[in-house]
Every structure is written in structure tokens, then in C-alpha cells.
Amino acid sequence: LKTEYFDLVVVGAGPAGSITARTAALAGLDVLLVEKRQEIGDPVRCAEGVSKEGLCRHVSPDSRWISAEVRGSRLFAPNGLCVEMSEEMSGSEVGYVLERKVFDRMLAQEAAKAGAEVRVKTRATGLLMEDGQVRGVRIMHLGETRDIRARVVVGADGVESKIGRWAGIDTTLRPDEIESCAQFLVSNIEVSDYSEFYLGKNVSPSGYVWVFPKGENCANIGIGMLGSSPGRNAVSLLQRFVAKKYPRGKILEMVVGGVPVSGPLESCIRDGLMLVGDAARQSDPLTGGGIINAMDAGKIAGEVAAEAIKTGDTTTESLRRYEERWRAGMGAELQRSLTVKNFFLKLTDNDLNNLASSIQGMDVSKMTLFSLLKALFKANPRLLWEIRGIFKS
Amino acid sequence: MISVNRYKCGYCGACVAVCPVGSLELVESWLEVSDSCKSCGICTGVCPVGALELPVGRRA
Numbered sequence: 229l230k231t232e233y234f235d236l237v238v239v240g241a242g243p244a245g246s247i248t249a250r251t252a253a254l255a256g257l258d259v260l261l262v263e264k265r266q267e268i269g270d271p272v273r274c275a276e277g278v279s280k281e282g283l284c285r286h287v288s289p290d291s292r293w294i295s296a297e298v299r300g301s302r303l304f305a306p307n308g309l310c311v312e313m314s315e316e317m318s319g320s321e322v323g324y325v326l327e328r329k330v331f332d333r334m335l336a337q338e339a340a341k342a343g344a345e346v347r348v349k350t351r352a353t354g355l356l357m358e359d360g361q362v363r364g365v366r367i368m369h370l371g372e373t374r375d376i377r378a379r380v381v382v383g384a385d386g387v388e389s390k391i392g393r394w395a396g397i398d399t400t401l402r403p404d405e406i407e408s409c410a411q412f413l414v415s416n417i418e419v420s421d422y423s424e425f426y427l428g429k430n431v432s433p434s435g436y437v438w439v440f441p442k443g444e445n446c447a448n449i450g451i452g453m454l455g456s457s458p459g460r461n462a463v464s465l466l467q468r469f470v471a472k473k474y475p476r477g478k479i480l481e482m483v484v485g486g487v488p489v490s491g492p493l494e495s496c497i498r499d500g501l502m503l504v505g506d507a508a509r510q511s512d513p514l515t516g517g518g519i520i521n522a523m524d525a526g527k528i529a530g531e532v533a534a535e536a537i538k539t540g541d542t543t544t545e546s547l548r549r550y551e552e553r554w555r556a557g558m559g560a561e562l563q564r565s566l567t568v569k570n571f572f573l574k575l576t577d578n579d580l581n582n583l584a585s586s587i588q589g590m591d592v593s594k595m596t597l598f599s600l601l602k603a604l605f606k607a608n609p610r611l612l613w614e615i616r617g618i619f620k621s
Numbered sequence: 622m623i624s625v626n627r628y629k630c631g632y633c634g635a636c637v638a639v640c641p642v643g644s645l646e647l648v649e650s651w652l653e654v655s656d657s658c659k660s661c662g663i664c665t666g667v668c669p670v671g672a673l674e675l676p677v678g679r680r681a
Contacts, residue, residue: 265649273633351648388634388647401638403667408635410669455639455667462669484669486635 230374234260234345236533237365237378239352239391241268244505244522244529245384246335247286251530253342257537260376261336261344262367264351269332273387273485274519275411275450277423277440280323282520286527287338293331294324296443298423300593305584306428306577313600314593325423325440325448326519355381355394355501361543362395362500380533380542381501384526387486389507395498399507403455405490407435407516410462411450413481417474419447426469428577433457437469449474452487452516454573489513491566492559497547502529510558514565514572515597521562525554564618568601571615583608622658622676623665627651629672636664636673 238249241263249261276295283289300314340346349369356364356375364377383391387406392399424439431437435452442448451466463484470477488509496503504510504525511518532550536542575583586607592600602619605612623644634647644658665673 271632349649386634388637388645390637390643390646393643399638400641400643403639403663406635406638406667408667408669455635458666461671463671482631484631484633484635486633486638486667486669488638 232260232374232376234258234376234378235537236260236380236382237262237376238344238382238384239365240264240384240386240505240507241336241339241346241348242332242384242386242505242522243335243519244507244526245382246332246339247523247526248382248384248504248530248533249339249344249346250335250342251527252533253339253344255531255534257534259339259344260378261339261346262350262352262365262376263336263346263348266349268336268348269329272328272483274328274483275409275438275440275448275516276326276328276442277438277517278324278326278519282524283324285520286523287335289324290334293327293334295327296325296441297421298323298325298441299421300423302420302422302424303584304424304426305581306430307581307584309581309584309588311584311587311600312422312593313595313597325442352385352391355391357395360499362498365391379500379537380547382529382533383501383503383507384505384522385507387488387506389503391501392493392496392503392507395501397493397495397498397503399493399503399509401455401488401490401509405488406455407452407487407489408455408457408462409435409450409452409483409485409487409516410466411448411483411485412466412470412477412479413442413446413483414449414470414474414477415444415446415480417445417447417477419445427580430577431469432465433459434573437466446480448483449477450483454489455486487511487516487518489516489566489569491562492555495551496554497544497551499543499547502533502547502550504529510554510562512562512565514569521558524557528553528557564598567615567618571612575611579611582611622656623654623660623662624674624676625652625654626672626674629670631670631672633669635667635669639663639667
């Protein structure tokens with residue numbers, strides 16, 4: 229078997245993997261980024277909404293991969309009551325709506341420009357292990373297998389991640405820890421410059437419907453529901469919503485995917501291995517947003533890989549700095565989102581209507597998602613008593 | 622073994638994430654099911670398009 233040597237091999241060229249590879253290459257590492265698909269960024273499995281502020285931590289906005297800008301969010305209760313929040317205040321999934329096909333390839337190109345080697349249509353088929361340490365990956369490209377030996381492996385292999393499992397990290401999601409999602413790119417419709425979220429069992433039994441503007445009378449209209457929800461599947465519920473609300477809409481694209489809503493793994497590292505992004509279950513359990521968290525974690529993983537390799541210590545002990553740093557950045561928020569998500573799943577449509585009407589007339593337009601929850605709690609202490617813990621800091 | 626309706630499958634990988642025995646693998650645009658599949662059926666409920674089916678006789 230042919231063997232090649234790198235400092236770092238990154239499996240998966242989504243936002244997490246490409247930012248890891250770019251960061252590590254810029255720090256001087258010899259990096260290989262592998263992607264199993266023949267086209268980076270396609271097929272898309274994402275609603276494409278990101279916060280401006282989060283995105284700008286990593287790249288300068290570019291019209292080639294921004295489809296639309298949004299001014300804020302509108303949440304619709306089951307009875308149609310609307311709660312509106314402004315852009316910089318409404319959680320991490322609002323700001324820009326991306327064109328992921330172009331965005332992901334741009335990020336991989338950034339990694340390439342920084343010096344990383346990129347290989348597409350190249351799939352990891354197993355880990356190279358020695359004495360319990362991860363020493364590289366076995367890859368397959370056009371039917372040919374070879375070994376890539378590396379001092380650190382980063383698993384950025386998404387919701388269907390195998391890298392963690394192969395290293396003994398149990399990444400299996402229960403059906404109630406994943407949102408089963410479907411989305412249509414719908415044309416010929418009236419679209420606002422707000423991201424819209426529709427709540428209620430009549431819409432989704434255990435999730436929400438989103439409408440994200442994509443420019444030129446188009447929108448990403450999608451639905452998420454827990455994998456544990458019985459009955460109709462995501463596509464059929466979405467067809468019902470779109471047919472009813474946008475009878476004249478024309479569907480230009482169909483997207484399906486699974487979003488981890490489990491909250492993060494207990495441990496994302498092993499000797500010689502780090503998991504980033506959806507593979508580490510770093511997506512937000514409440515909103516489902518994952519791009520910015522993936523990029524934030526990727527940056528940290530790239531930096532920690534460079535430090536570890538320079539000191540010659542790539543054991544769990546050394547990689548723990550990755551774990552500590554990403555959890556310090558987003559750990560508390562992911563935990564809070566998990567608590568709120570689990571609680572909101574128990575609410576009835578009537579509860580949601582009452583919550584929405586309890587703050588009508590109140591100016592919530594400048595509120596963050598967290599302060600909106602606080603205002604809701606103040607107005608509905610009995611209903612929301614169970615989540616009082618999230619307001620203690 | 623679970624059967625995959627290839628005319629429905631959107632190759633998103635949601636099923637791979639919930640398989641308790643690691644029998645599913647998403648290879649670009651198709652889903653591979655290995656012999657280790659126990660026909661537990663967990664993946665069938667997660668599929669956004671209903672492309673996965675238990676063999677006749679194992680259905681709930």
C-alpha cells in the first residue's frame with residue numbers, strides 16, 4: 229500500500245474542515261484536506277443562514293457567495309401572531325443567506341492558497357491506529373487505497389461522521405437528537421428581507437419551518453422535525469406547507485439533511501485526533517445553526533494542531549487546549565439552547581400562542597434571543613418555570 | 622437488512638448518524654448498507670424522504 233506523510237490530515241471540506249486546514253497551513257503545517265464528494269459544497273444540506281458578525285470573524289463578505297441580507301427575524305406563533313427581532317440581536321442564524329455551493333469552495337480555496345493540499349472524490353475508509361493512538365487515515369481515491377500518516381487527524385466529516393466512531397468516540401445520535409430536514413428553493417414568490425420562522429404542531433410536530441430570502445423573489449423554505457416524530461416525513465410536511473402558503477411558488481431545488489440537536493459530545497478528542505463542526509455535534513440545538521460554530525471550532529483546532537505538532541506532543545493531554553477553548557467560546561450557549569429546545573418541545577400550540585400574545589405591545593425588536601426569553605419568562609413565570617436555571621449566570 | 626429506495630434517497634447522511642451499529646455509510650451519492658445491519662429500523666424514522674424500509678415481516 230502506498231503511504232504518504234503529512235503533519236495534519238483533515239477529513240471533510242465543509243466550513244469546519246476548510247477553516248481548520250487554512251489555519252494550520254498558515255501556521256506552517258504540511259496539511260492534507262480530503263473531501264469524499266467530487267464537488268466541494270454540493271449537494272447542499274443547509275438553510276444557509278449565518279450571522280454577519282460570526283462570519284466576519286473568518287472571512288470578508290463577498291457578493292459571489294452571499295445571496296441575500298436579512299434585517300432580522302420574524303417568529304410566527306401557531307395562530308399567526310408575530311414577534312419581530314432586529315438583525316444584530318436575533319441569534320446566530322440571521323444576517324446573511326449564503327450560496328453554500330460557492331462559499332464552501334471558496335473556503336477550500338482559501339485553505340489551498342494557504343498551502344494545504346486538497347483532494348476531492350477522496351474518502352476516508354478507516355483510521356490508522358497504533359497503541360491506541362490515531363496515526364493517520366486510510367483513503368480511497370478513484371478505487372485506489374492508500375495510507376496517509378499524519379501527526380494529527382481532524383474529523384470534519386459532518387453529521388454522518390465516522391472518524392469519531394473509528395477512534396472509539398460514540399457519536400451515534402438518538403432519533404430525538406437529530407432534526408430530519410427538507411428544504412425547497414422556491415421561486416416566483418413575494419419575499420421580505422426578514423428571516424421567518426413558523427412554529428406550531430400544525431406546521432412541524434417537533435421543529436419549525438423557516439423562510440430565508442435568497443434574493444430575486446426566491447427563498448429557502450425548509451422544515452425540521454425530530455427523527456423520533458412518528459407519521460409523515462419532512463418532505464411531505466414541507467410540500468403541504470408550501471402548497472398552502474405559496475401556491476404559485478416554483479420549486480427550483482430540493483435539499484435534505486440531518487442536523488444534530490444533541491448538544492456537543494462529552495469529548496471531542498483522542499490521542500492524535502480532534503472532531504470539529506457537525507461531527508462534534510457543535511450545531512445549536514435550538515436554532516439548528518452550525519456554520520459559525522463549525523468555523524470557530526475549526527480555527528481553534530487548526531491553532532491547537534499547530535502548537536501540538538510544534539511541541540511534539542499530540543496526545544489527548546496536549547489537544548485538551550482545543551476542547552477547553554471551544555467550550556469556553558460556545559459551550560454555555562449550546563447548553564442553554566439544549567435546555568430551551570427540550571422545554572419548548574413540550575409546549576402546546578396554545579402555550580406558544582399565549583407566549584406570543586404575552587409580549588405583544590412590548591418592544592422586543594432590539595432584543596437578543598436570550599433577552600427575549602427573559603422577557604417571556606418575566607411575563608409567564610409559571611409556564612416557563614422549568615427553564616429558570618438558564619437566567620442565572 | 623434495511624432496503625434503500627435509490628429513487629427516493631437524497632444521500633444526506635441523516636440515517637448514518639443514528640445507526641447504532643455503524644452499518645450505514647454514505648459514499649458520495651449512494652448509501653451503502655453493510656451485512657452488520659440488524660434491521661432495527663431506527664434509520665427509517667429519520668429519513669426526510671422515507672427512502673429506507675425494513676424488510677417485510679420486520680415492520681412495526
